[in-house]
Amino acid sequence: MTEPTTVTEPTRKPVVALVFGGDSSEHGVSCLTAAGVANAIDSERYDVIGIGVTRTGRWTQIPIDRVRGLRTVGQELPAVPEDVPEAVWLREGPGRVSIATRDGDRLIDEHPVDAVFALLHGTFGEDGTVQGMFEMLGLRYVGAGVTASAVGMDKIVMKQVIQDSGLPVGPWTAVLPRQWAEQPDACRARIADLGYPVYVKPARGGSSLGISRVTGPDELDAAIEHAQSYDPRVIVEQGFVGAREIECGVLQDLNGGAPLVSSVAEIRMHTEDAFYDFEAKYLPEKQVSLDVPADLPAEVAAQVQEIGVRTFEAVSCEGLARVDCFLTADGVVVVNEINTMPGFTEFSMFPRVWAHAGVAYPDLIDHLITLALTRPLGLR
Structure with a gap:
């Protein structure tokens, strides 16, 4: 470093x-x-x-x-x-x-x-x-500045920015407070058009809190109300059946060059209907494997890395980010989200993918602090 x-x-x-x-x-x-x-x-x-x-x-x-x-x-x-x-x-x-x-x-x-x-x-x-x-x-x-942080946190705005940048994004719809209060049937119809299962999420949440996997319309209202207990703005995403959850880390280059990208990893749940929720991430004895590197063809891993860098630049990110993708059952890579302050314990996915790429945890921390100390103040 x-x-x-x-x-x-x-x-x-x-x-x-x-x-x-x-x-x-x-x-x-x-x-x-x-x-x-x-x-x-x-x-x-x-x-x-x-x-x-x-x-x-x-x-x-x-x-x-x-x-x-x-x-x-x-x-x-x-x-x-x-x-x-x-x-x-x-x-x-x-x-x-x-x-x-x-x-x-x-x-x-x-x-x-x-x-x-x-x-x-x-x-x-x-x-x-x-x-x-x-x-x-x-x-x-x-890390990221004001705009990139706000965009990365709000999944509705983030999806719009990423889509408008020409990056692949899966089907989704927003449920805003007034829409749900005044036109709930129209919201339900839009969600049904996505096809079940769907994932209902707080728009501005993280660590998978408030997220529900919904397999049919009878579960939908409770899931939306649960998400609204964390954020009145809700996003609903199509639940890709048979898709794989693939991630990579991105770092700003110390010398102002193109962003650096890590090895590619996979989150693999041990049961078919499970998902990477809060308990699976942070509490012990949960049925999840974090595979670094992911078992992928080299050309697919390279595509995930390219999309990771493009997503980082699309939101004008700085410092670091983790980009989460889906690899669909028919082999298409789509962006799920960008996280501008990913989990950063030694055992979190972000340090793991960089360790596999040859950047040890202390060196990763040093890289980020160096970026901060040398970054100009004000507009940049």
Whole structure:
């Protein structure tokens, strides 16, 4: 990996803040991701601090040793505690930002921050909102900017952008709040035209929360209402029978060249009617295999990689992304979605596909931090 050209004075190491938790249904997943990165980041190269965002949206500094110890206990995911002092951001100018902790009417434990590794999943994390805050602070950060983050998070907008870019996308339809309230029969008819089974999803969700596999019209209303409990905007996608779930990782090139693409992987469920839901991803003893590399002909794997790079560029992504595709029963590759902040524990799919491609987990983290430290502020 290329040595980072930092924006800080040479007398100290760059300070990288791991931001995790957040006011979303994926709070616990974000904590696991932060632990993975905290344990792998090169502490000889970077000073690392932990910044947790509670479920109620409070920012707080968390000792990095505590971040490293976050883990699942039984079926319970970790969380940022609420009963801790609040932290605040301090802006002195573009590229000169600190964080400190409130102690009554004083600010203590102040740290300069050169770059943020925002390991937030879901709403108010990977949807462009926190990225906008970092832009306004003049603070460099890892990953996609405001627009790409927002597009990647909203599956309805994402499908439209990807389709308009000439990329292959499977049949889908949107169910918006007013449509479902005023014209439910028209929504049901559009969905029936897709052909069952279908997948009903919150438009702006992640980690497969709120998703249902619907095999017939009798199950549809409950599935839509379940998805709406996570997001009033709902997307319904045709469920490809006999399709394979194929993924690849994409990285921004350090030297400004074409995006880099990883090995191709496959998510393989052990039962025919199962899908890669939240429990299969994050809780133990679930019937799923993550095959790296996927057992594919070389020309099909190359097609998935090409589509991955084109999707990355179609949404003007930066930093990293995981592109999820389907390989249909008749051999057609279609884009399912792009994830601009994929799961990032050592055992998540994104680090696995890069490890197979020869980029170890610590080097992957270093690559992303280097991109953040050398990225210009403002419009780019």
